[in-house]
Amino acid sequence: MEFFSFGNIIVYIDKFIKFINSIFFVILIIGISFALIISPVDYLQGDSVRIMYVHVPSAWIGLSIFSLIAVSTILNFIFKIKNLFLLIKSLAPIGLLFTCLSIVTGSIWGKPTWGTWWAWDARLTSMLVLMLFYVLFIISLKYFKNNENLTKILSILSILGIINIPIIKYSVEWWSTLHQPASIKFLGTSSIHPSMLIPLFLMLLVLLLYCALIFLMKYKTEIIKIKKQNIKRL
Amino acid sequence: MIIEFLKMGGYGFYVWLSFLIVFTFCSLLFYKTRKTLKKYEKEFAKELDKLPAEHKKRIAKSSKVISSILASKNKLS
Amino acid sequence: MLTKKIKTRLLFLVSIILITLSFLIFIYLNLKQNILYFKTPSEIFTNTTIEASSMIRVGGMVKKDSIQQNNKEIRFILTDYKKELIVVYSGTVPNLFSEEQGAVVEGILNDKKYLIADRILAKHDENYMPPQMKKILKENAK
Structure with a gap:
């Protein structure tokens, strides 16, 4: 447990922030140039396929962060681990941002492709529900000061919200939706041409690095907040 | 050629709008996060200054958190 | 523990x-x-609870060589390769609307095989590839 003391963590945070700062802009420029210039147009969608390079990674990040914080919340509720609580607090805003971004960019892609900004199909609606859960999560983090109540409410939200995750994932297969089925599968070949997968994964890397940076900064802020309260006892 | 590139085969508005939105909101969150971090680092350093000198010296050596905060504060000034 | x-x-x-x-x-x-965001033409055919002259969404493929266009309206056949539905629509269609592509139409059912559409949405599939690749695929298919 000594390894996870705030002192050790903050040293690693500083190292990671420095590392990300040193490589971020190079990867950003490579990713953007692949996404906007080098990658080919789609045979049907033309250049609007480029929106996918920010839309899909955002959606993935929004979903995975929610799964991560939901599991952490439940573990934190059972075992009361201080670091897990800080993790939840630092990750939630990032997840909300990317969920919103994926909804907005998806809607911008939908206008030229489908002919509508929004449709109440199962995928889009369940994504909106995920956003709602993020909002409730963050509001409870802000307004419930009592720790015991807060963890209870967060666990309820997590359980309700995590049921939504497989619904989002499989909505396009279970029901008829306007949204197309997944192009990239864990097993089997993807139905995206390799020349379009490169920018997709590069942009995913860029956004993941960005998430890591924000996460580390927020985590450091939380540690400082706690240390400030205890400064007299140091 | 540049106009061609900006037009993106008629989809320019949608493509640029979505990249712009992503970029803007990401930078907003970044600056907000950094501002809060700097604010708390500063406040922490201020609190530390109020402590008696020898006490301060002792904890500055032993606490990694404090040395990290002081290091990033020194970089600023 | x-x-x-x-x-x-x-x-x-x-x-x-x-x-x-x-x-x-x-x-x-x-x-x-x-x-379900939309029903298929076969579902409309078999489902007896669907009333005529009610708003409905139907999805399927636009049948090859079935699009007829004049300056007032566009007429095409929506199919799920089992049953077919004739769609009449006046207005602009989305860019991606074309033959042998998916489409979702929203409108009023007139009879069980005739639909007057208010709105047409193009449905995109999960395939993404450059135009050259599509050409090669097409040639291989021949």
Whole structure:
């Protein structure tokens, strides 16, 4: 447990922030140039396929962060681990941002492709529900000061919200939706041409690095907040 | 050629709008996060200054958190 | 490891999970019909509860060589390769609307094989590839 003391963590945070700062802009420029210039147009969608390079990674990040914080919340509720609580607090805003971004960019892609900004199909609606859960999560983090109540409410939200995750994932297969089925599968070949997968994964890397940076900064802020309260006892 | 590139085969508005939105909101969150971090680092350093000198010296050596905060504060000034 | 406190917390969690699951099953059973964004032409054909002259969404493929266009309206056949539905629409169609592509039409059913559409949405499939690649695929198919 000594390894996870705030002192050790903050040293690693500083190292990671420095590392990300040193490589971020190079990867950003490579990713953007692949996404906007080098990658080919789609045979049907033309250049609007480029929106996918920010839309899909955002959606993935929004979903995975929610799964991560939901599991952490439940573990934190059972075992009361201080670091897990800080993790939840630092990750939630990032997840909300990317969920919103994926909804907005998806809607911008939908206008030229489908002919509508929004449709109440199962995928889009369940994504909106995920956003709602993020909002409730963050509001409870802000307004419930009592720790015991807060963890209870967060666990309820997590359980309700995590049921939504497989619904989002499989909505396009279970029901008829306007949204197309997944192009990239864990097993089997993807139905995206390799020349379009490169920018997709590069942009995913860029956004993941960005998430890591924000996460580390927020985590450091939380540690400082706690240390400030205890400064007299140091 | 540049106009061609900006037009993106008629989809320019949608493509640029979505990249712009992503970029803007990401930078907003970044600056907000950094501002809060700097604010708390500063406040922490201020609190530390109020402590008696020898006490301060002792904890500055032993606490990694404090040395990290002081290091990033020194970089600023 | 499992102290009494942790056991109570686990109990709390399990009860929450059970309650939500039962709620969800209840909601799902009620929403089963509404959760589908569109119906297929065969479903319209076989389903007797669908009233004529009610708003409905139908999805399928636009049949090859079936698009007829004049300056007032566009007429095409929507198919799921089993049953077909004639769609009449006046207005602009989305860019991606074309033959042998998916489409969702929203409108009023007139008879079981004739639909007057208010809105047409193009449905995109999960395939993404550059135009050259598509050409090669097409040539290979021949």
